[in-house]
Amino acid sequence: MSRLYWCEQAWLGGARVNSGVVLEVNGDRIRALTSGVLSPPAGSLRLSGLTIPALANAHSHAFHRALRGRTHNATGTFWTWRDLMYRTATSLDPDNYYRLARATFAEMALAGIGVVGEFHYLHHQPCGRPYANANEMGSAVVAAAQDAGIRLTLLDTVYLHGGIDPQTTDGYLPLGPEQVRFSDGDVGCWAGRVDELLAAVSSPTVRVGAAVHSVRAVDPTSIEAAAAWTRHHDAPLHVHASEQPAENQQCIALHGASPVEVILEAAGTGENVTLVHATHASDHDVALLAEAGAGCCLCPTTERDLADGVGPAETLANAGVGLCVGSDSHAVVDILEEARAVELDQRTSTLKRGVFDVVSLATMATSGGYRALGWEDGGTLAPGSLADFATVSLDSVRLAGTDAKNVLASVIYAATSADVTHLVVAGRPVVVDRTHTSVDVEAELSAAVSEVTAS
Amino acid sequence: MSRLYWCEQAWLGGARVNSGVVLEVNGDRIRALTSGVLSPPAGSLRLSGLTIPALANAHSHAFHRALRGRTHNATGTFWTWRDLMYRTATSLDPDNYYRLARATFAEMALAGIGVVGEFHYLHHQPCGRPYANANEMGSAVVAAAQDAGIRLTLLDTVYLHGGIDPQTTDGYLPLGPEQVRFSDGDVGCWAGRVDELLAAVSSPTVRVGAAVHSVRAVDPTSIEAAAAWTRHHDAPLHVHASEQPAENQQCIALHGASPVEVILEAAGTGENVTLVHATHASDHDVALLAEAGAGCCLCPTTERDLADGVGPAETLANAGVGLCVGSDSHAVVDILEEARAVELDQRTSTLKRGVFDVVSLATMATSGGYRALGWEDGGTLAPGSLADFATVSLDSVRLAGTDAKNVLASVIYAATSADVTHLVVAGRPVVVDRTHTSVDVEAELSAAVSEVTAS
Numbered sequence: 001m002s003r004l005y006w007c008e009q010a011w012l013g014g015a016r017v018n019s020g021v022v023l024e025v026n027g028d029r030i031r032a033l034t035s036g037v038l039s040p041p042a043g044s045l046r047l048s049g050l051t052i053p054a055l056a057n058a059h060s061h062a063f064h065r066a067l068r069g070r071t072h073n074a075t076g077t078f079w080t081w082r083d084l085m086y087r088t089a090t091s092l093d094p095d096n097y098y099r100l101a102r103a104t105f106a107e108m109a110l111a112g113i114g115v116v117g118e119f120h121y122l123h124h125q126p127c128g129r130p131y132a133n134a135n136e137m138g139s140a141v142v143a144a145a146q147d148a149g150i151r152l153t154l155l156d157t158v159y160l161h162g163g164i165d166p167q168t169t170d171g172y173l174p175l176g177p178e179q180v181r182f183s184d185g186d187v188g189c190w191a192g193r194v195d196e197l198l199a200a201v202s203s204p205t206v207r208v209g210a211a212v213h214s215v216r217a218v219d220p221t222s223i224e225a226a227a228a229w230t231r232h233h234d235a236p237l238h239v240h241a242s243e244q245p246a247e248n249q250q251c252i253a254l255h256g257a258s259p260v261e262v263i264l265e266a267a268g269t270g271e272n273v274t275l276v277h278a279t280h281a282s283d284h285d286v287a288l289l290a291e292a293g294a295g296c297c298l299c300p301t302t303e304r305d306l307a308d309g310v311g312p313a314e315t316l317a318n319a320g321v322g323l324c325v326g327s328d329s330h331a332v333v334d335i336l337e338e339a340r341a342v343e344l345d346q347r348t349s350t351l352k353r354g355v356f357d358v359v360s361l362a363t364m365a366t367s368g369g370y371r372a373l374g375w376e377d378g379g380t381l382a383p384g385s386l387a388d389f390a391t392v393s394l395d396s397v398r399l400a401g402t403d404a405k406n407v408l409a410s411v412i413y414a415a416t417s418a419d420v421t422h423l424v425v426a427g428r429p430v431v432v433d434r435t436h437t438s439v440d441v442e443a444e445l446s447a448a449v450s451e452v453t454a455s
Numbered sequence: 456m457s458r459l460y461w462c463e464q465a466w467l468g469g470a471r472v473n474s475g476v477v478l479e480v481n482g483d484r485i486r487a488l489t490s491g492v493l494s495p496p497a498g499s500l501r502l503s504g505l506t507i508p509a510l511a512n513a514h515s516h517a518f519h520r521a522l523r524g525r526t527h528n529a530t531g532t533f534w535t536w537r538d539l540m541y542r543t544a545t546s547l548d549p550d551n552y553y554r555l556a557r558a559t560f561a562e563m564a565l566a567g568i569g570v571v572g573e574f575h576y577l578h579h580q581p582c583g584r585p586y587a588n589a590n591e592m593g594s595a596v597v598a599a600a601q602d603a604g605i606r607l608t609l610l611d612t613v614y615l616h617g618g619i620d621p622q623t624t625d626g627y628l629p630l631g632p633e634q635v636r637f638s639d640g641d642v643g644c645w646a647g648r649v650d651e652l653l654a655a656v657s658s659p660t661v662r663v664g665a666a667v668h669s670v671r672a673v674d675p676t677s678i679e680a681a682a683a684w685t686r687h688h689d690a691p692l693h694v695h696a697s698e699q700p701a702e703n704q705q706c707i708a709l710h711g712a713s714p715v716e717v718i719l720e721a722a723g724t725g726e727n728v729t730l731v732h733a734t735h736a737s738d739h740d741v742a743l744l745a746e747a748g749a750g751c752c753l754c755p756t757t758e759r760d761l762a763d764g765v766g767p768a769e770t771l772a773n774a775g776v777g778l779c780v781g782s783d784s785h786a787v788v789d790i791l792e793e794a795r796a797v798e799l800d801q802r803t804s805t806l807k808r809g810v811f812d813v814v815s816l817a818t819m820a821t822s823g824g825y826r827a828l829g830w831e832d833g834g835t836l837a838p839g840s841l842a843d844f845a846t847v848s849l850d851s852v853r854l855a856g857t858d859a860k861n862v863l864a865s866v867i868y869a870a871t872s873a874d875v876t877h878l879v880v881a882g883r884p885v886v887v888d889r890t891h892t893s894v895d896v897e898a899e900l901s902a903a904v905s906e907v908t909a910s
């Protein structure tokens with residue numbers, strides 16, 4: 001059975017926005033698309049404002065949502081922030097993790113996000129022992145995304161070491177007490193567990209991919225094994241890289257090579273690889289990324305919040321590296337804000353405007369992220385594409401005065417997640433008139449956050 | 456007659472937030488304040504969420520609101536953006552300027568802004584000839600703020616030259632065709648006109664102050680005269696300074712001194728002086744500012760948008776320079792966003808967190824701005840203060856999970872103008888339950904922007 005949506009305006013890719021676009025949705029796909037239809041056909045749902053492909057949140061740590069507003073009491077660095085973050089990680093169990101992730105993913109739905117890449121390393125009990133079902137935490141994430149109505153790529157993460165220390169025998173620190181729950185012991189055990197998860201997941205809106213936490217937490221041999229696993233399963237591989245200068249220094253001290261060099265050398269081919277951050281990547285690193293065909297996920301609101309710095313977005317784009325964005329620590333859940341922040345932070349660092357045009361930013365926020373998460377058919381409005389789309393109202397004070405010529409620019413530069421009115425994922429309406437169809441998001445967020453932060 | 460407001464929570468300055476605060480308002484002042492009142496007294500208006508002093512927007516060009524979303528089609532710099540801005544300036548007359556400013560100020564009211572500093576240089580007809588009433592444009596701004604319900608400091612601006620050119624006889628370019636309407640010919644005529652405006656303005660919510668556009672547009676002798684006018688009238692003096700590297704270079708080429716040096720040398724004492732931007736101020740400039748007792752207004756969302764760069768906010772604060780913020784070009788009207796952007800942009804440039812604590816950011820956004828605009832009694836919740844306050848809801852997904860210990864940090868770092876529910880200015884409710892009491896803001900913005908951008 002088909003369902004019709006009439007979009008007052010829709011962005012179909014490229015610089016133009018079309019008026020009166022009818023999307024015919026069949027199952028989880030867009031079957032047909034017609035422009036220039038002046039009024040809503042009978043039986044169609046009217047989408048006022050600008051309809052765009054659903055936004056893609058390519059890098060998420062769902063549990064960080066509990067930290068929002070709670071890390072600004074003192075001075076510090078990324079590393080002191082990490083101590084706070086670890087404290088929250090320790091308080092999680094499969095039940096409260098499910099509730100927190102479900103509420104967080106539902107907040108993403110309200111923000112027009114159709115797919116999330118969850119960089120998941122909270123695998124085991126706080127003491128490090130596996131749960132009875134070794135994938136109980138991952139299954140909680142899967143259930144959370146399904147119940148929140150959004151598409152998920154679970155990036156199941158290899159995490160083996162407590163950091164780099166060239167003075168030790170193997171070059172790594174042992175896991176700290178808060179880190180033991182992240183580790184499977186070795187990459188073989190990690191792969192065995194993820195194979196079980198893969199076998200258990202059958203939803204058409206869930207993919208299982210892999211992540212390597214970072215060169216701090218995973219040695220090159222294990223990176224190589226994880227990469228082989230992803231090639232075997234045709235799955236995406238995401239890796240934190242060069243978020244902090246200290247990571248670069250430690251990596252060079254141990255390996256005589258930068259994090260990007262170590263990762264790409266170990267991973268072999270790079271077409272399924274997305275490096276997250278690359279804030280302190282060198283020009284040589286960028287050239288290697290481009291040569292490998294790897295992509296890069298920028299998380300500018302987090303990179304601001306954690307004092308990471310501003311990454312080489314212009315250099316990456318000029319080299320042809322595919323870009324996407326993520327809300328990462330969820331200090332903010334607003335992919336429009338991430339997209340404009342990529343450009344705005346380039347403006348403050350290069351003193352030029354228009355480093356990225358609006359279409360490039362909109363592409364990062366949509367198809368760029370879908371592709372990085374292994375959903376090649378998503379993030380575009382076209383016949384055959386996944387039926388994932390979001391509508392942004394043009395009626396608020398933020399967008400008032402927008403005209404047809406600048407509607408996409410206005411949405412990218414002036415809209416916020418508060419302006420998203422509708423979200424359809426896999427053909428199913430998830431947000432209608434700013435309301436989630438199945439989750440009381442504010443109430444569930446309040447309860448879930450309180451539960452894990454009470455002390 | 457008194458009116459009572461019961462605030463579920465209120466920020467009274469300092470790190471603490473109080474619960475159950477009753478504000479007794481008499482006329483335009485807070486008469487009394489009581490904390491710990493568990494439920495709303497009879498006859499009081501209940502303010503759920505966090506009530507803070509009204510936000511201060513210390514730097515505004517109201518007509519730039521028409522440019523929102525319209526300047527991102529091409530690459531460029533501050534200077535190519537300025538060409539677009541001048542085109543809009545040319546389309547304004549007292550009637551459409553009134554409507555645009557009124558709608559823009561009403562958008563500010565919805566964002567919890569109780570006072571605006573309008574840096575006003577659109578004085579005359581496009582050909583440069585004065586209107587029949589030489590203050591017709593300024594009067595339009597005054598009427599717009601009064602009708603929008605917010606407090607105004609009209610910073611009537613001296614603008615005499617078209618830019619610096621050391622090759623010319625006097626060192627300056629003649630005014631360009633779009634600039635002639637900004638100029639009164641000389642600073643004496645400017646002062647005469649502003650004296651008339653001052654005599655004509657009698658509202659207790661309007662102050663007239665002065666601005667010097669910049670060292671590009673005003674010579675030191677005229678700066679000196681404008682500064683003398685402000686001392687005579689006990690009025691604030693605002694000046695754009697060091698927004699762009701080219702301005703510094705030109706100023707040094709002509710005067711052998713930086714913009715800050717030229718301005719402070721000409722202005723004499725600096726206690727009533729606020730420099731706007733100071734993005735490319737040197738350490739020596741900062742020391743001079745501190746010595747003079749001058750303040751600085753940062754406009755980070757505009758400084759991002761116009762590719763100005765990131766200013767030395769930490770150095771300014773460490774030197775003891777008083778800071779405030781402004782939305783300037785109104786790419787965004789959100790003073791909470793400006794405040795957090797001050798800190799976040801320091802984080803990306805210094806790689807440290809907590810350069811500013813939350814109270815410092817909240818102070819910039821409130822009393823810092825009130826003071827810079829000549830309202831010493833505003834921007835605080837205390838007996839005797841101006842009865843200007845705003846309430847931020849804690850109920851949205853953005854703030855869900857906030858607890859009593861981190862409410863101020865959550866509001867500064869996670870709330871947006873969409874979360875402001877109430878605004879009281881001079882004891883009068885201007886925004887109630889997210890609705891402006893007298894302006895249909897979205898409709899008026901749409902109409903006013905369309906009117907001046909149609910071509």
